[in-house]
Amino acid sequence: MTHDVVIVGGGPVGLFLAGELALAGCDVLVLEREPEGRTPWKALPLGMRGLSLGSVEAFYRRGLLPALRAASGAPDEPETTDELPPVRSVAHFAGMMLDPAAVDLAALDYRLPSPAADGMMTSLEAVESVLAERAAELGVEIRRGVTVTTVDQDDEGVVARAGGPEYRARWLVGCDGGRSAVRSLAGFEFVGTEPQLTGYVLHATVAEPSPLRPGFTLTPNGMYLRTPVPGHIGIMDFDGGAFDRSSPLTREHLQAVLRRVSGTDVTLDDVHLASSFTDRAMQTTTYRRGRVLLAGDAAHIHSPLGGQGLNLGLGDALNLGWKLAATIRKTAPDGLLDTYTSERHPVGERILDWSRAQVAVMRPGSHAPALQGLIRDLLTTRDGTTYVHRRTSGTSNRYDLGGRHPLVGRDAPDFRFADGTRLGDLMRDGRAVLLDFTGDERRREEWADQVCYVAGPAADDLGLEAVLVRPDGVVSLTW
Structure with missing residues (x-):
């Protein structure tokens, strides 16, 4: 049997990607080396992880946030108001804690109130349980205790072998962690800096x-x-x-x-x-070689300082899912799949440098107290705290899509229509969404058959007539 996609690695990144592909109608098989999904390393306290604002929004837009909150033991969703709530956490930089009350909300331009208004603490066990249930509901098969030993590809597809058994697919994605077998077997170049600690x-x-x-x-x-x-x-x-x-x-x-x-x-x-x-910081030079792609720690590794690894991997899966699905369905324009590397590789580079900068500040030595004191002073300013929040929450990310408006290439705000419907409500099926705040008949005729088209006035349209939002929540066009 030939699957559309075989995903090697059944952790959060692989499971999120599997769900995205299955949501688009793809036949997906996940191969996971570990025989059991639950381990002490995934449960609290050792499995504790922080999800950034961007990751929480991804769960919200797929209708998974209530289940994730329940699995994480988090409080119920706060009442959504017409104002941005204060930031609850900004974590730390090189062990220097920041005051979330110092974040300048006015500087968070193009943000709107949303049920996913901030990051949250969870565990790997909670994240995987929610994503595994979603994948199963969408028809994804997950096979555990399978160790991939060879990967071969040609122009038609990929064959992964695990000892005797072989698994055939049109595409294969390695989501198998920092010591990725797929990365090595498929010949990806892995470059970066050696560890200091x-x-x-x-x-x-x-x-x-x-x-x-x-x-x-x-x-x-x-x-x-x-x-x-x-x-x-x-x-x-x-x-x-x-x-x-x-x-x-x-x-x-x-x-x-x-x-x-x-x-x-x-x-x-x-x-x-x-x-x-x-703190070894390494990244593959490309995220795609032929019909083999990488996501998550298989594509990039760095120290866990700042808790960026899981969030970076989930962002990879969100970006790749709809592009690979469109390629499989033959609805993708030429070169769409290559934009996975061109968009996500720079984001990975920034995270690796963020990790390196923290290690440099922490490094012991006679000059360390002076440097740490200077950085601490800068970070306690309003601008410094806001800068760290933008970097760690993902709100500073912007893909170069060529648009002039500052929103193009950025995560879409959670626009709310007069009837209470939110953008997040419209994205659960993984389709692109066109929000037409003026109901222009010409736009309706041009777009209604291609995307989820919704017309009507918004509570706050941010001065825009219409916004086209990609399946991953990124604004691709504005009017």
């Missing part, structure tokens, strides 16, 4: 945790994080990445690193779970 995440029993300050703490030897969850600790040790996956993570080693970095004599009675990572 080994990071650790652990869940442990701490004999007396009080010497460890809550939150992020920069020290002369690195940084550590103590979360509100008892025993959940992060450490960054500037050893050049030497220890990552090179030796077992024993209690003795973790305790020694924590003591050195924190400058305390804290004792770990027991370590329940632990893993290591580095």
